[in-house]
Amino acid sequence: MQFTQRGAQAALMFALAALLAITGCTKVSTPVAGAAAAAPSTLQAVLQRGTLRVGDCLTFAPFGFYDKNGQPDGYDVDLAKELAKEMGVKLEVVNTTSANRIPNLQTSKVDVVFCNFTRNLERAKVIDFTTPYVVASEALLVKKSSGIKSVKDMSNRTIATVKGSTNGDEVRALNMAVKIQEYDSSQAAILAVKQGQADAMIEDNNFLAYQATLDPELTVTDESLVPLEYNAFGVKAGDPAWLNYLNLFLFNVNASKLNAQLYKKWFGVDPRYPLNPQF
């Protein structure tokens, strides 16, 4: 018994020491360190490996979802296929959530994250963003029967968002008396609205417009709750060669109008807001 107790304590001490060691390491290897520039670029790594690993949010139709055969499909997935084709490598789509997008990049589990990634300066401290590929604002998904026309009708009601997205903070910034529920995926948040657990869900208007076409009970408020968001791809910080390559890819698909065609294919309309810079 005595031995077991000593063993347990030793194990605890070891665990704490390991934890401190891990935190110690991260401090040294923060992305701002100039040493990162000497590391080989992800671009070379992908070409050598012969496989491009793209993080896509596959619970975020039509950006990403699993089709009837269980294969990844959607707007982001089509763009990923195009990128892999241009690079001449195989595509591996890695299902990602809003909350684990950045950890996946930092730990090199994926080479690039698509996922309708909203750029902000907080995120840009730890990862790098490409130029934008899709423009969005935020609106509310509500039940038609709720009578909610805009966010002004939301006081003392419940609003569902997704953990790890920017939307929770945007709702808090409205300074309204609303209750916020933060779910793990967009599907769970939509389900909460359908089942009456939440009165509205705040999300990207492109995404919500598509969801509302799937269920006649649902509708999207006609408003723009935040300044336009120019959403981009995210990559690990400190890899200019890879970032340049992706920016050129985006320039080309925008200039050739392929991006606009894919948008129309998945959302059924022309892009609501123009990209900026324009092509």
Added chain:
Amino acid sequence: MNYQWLTLWGYIPEFIKASWLTLQVTGLAFALAVVLGLLAALASLSPLAVLRFIARGYVEIIRNTPVLLQIFIVFFSLPSAGISLDAYWAGVIALGLNVGAYLSEVFRAGMQSVPRGQLEAAAILGLEPAQIFVEVVLPQAARAVYPAIVNYLIQLLLGTSLLSAIALPELTGTATVINSRTLLYIQTFTVTLVAYLVLSNALSWLAGQLGARVFHPPLIVRAPRRLGGLRLHRANRA
């Protein structure tokens, strides 16, 4: 320390609030689980076939399906049947139902561990069936199963982390949200890990104190303190 840890210092009130919510849900769900477990254990030992059947059905359905699915059903599916529970009560009920099924098997085993001879002796001494249960079976059964029950309490505490999936801002859910705001993954998860360690060890310690005071002779579920400092003993390791 460095600025990253200092940033997280500002979130300590949120961690405390989340820990308190975690404890509340754990306590309420456990109370429900004990009641359900006792009822199901009694029903499974009942001479009435219909009661045995209901208890069996409850235990088998709960123990053979994933707890996350049970949580989703209580939160997302019951509204279709007109029962709309918020995340707090849906969590309490789903986890209470789940742990209750496991506890009922523990209680049943405890009750059956009392030798039959004692029951016969008590009956011959003229005790009523209810008296036999309360004064002969229950004290001995409770003593036998106490360490196992405490173990389920700790598991329940850790299991509340699943409620983050229905947007309850308990400890794990709050940690994920703070993560996405601060992007300090290692720091946030370290604080969360320490919070769970403090909560589970505090519960084990309280349960040990309770065991030593309620039972006669005292039930010592922990090894005596020898080295001092932190102890990580699970309550059931006598």
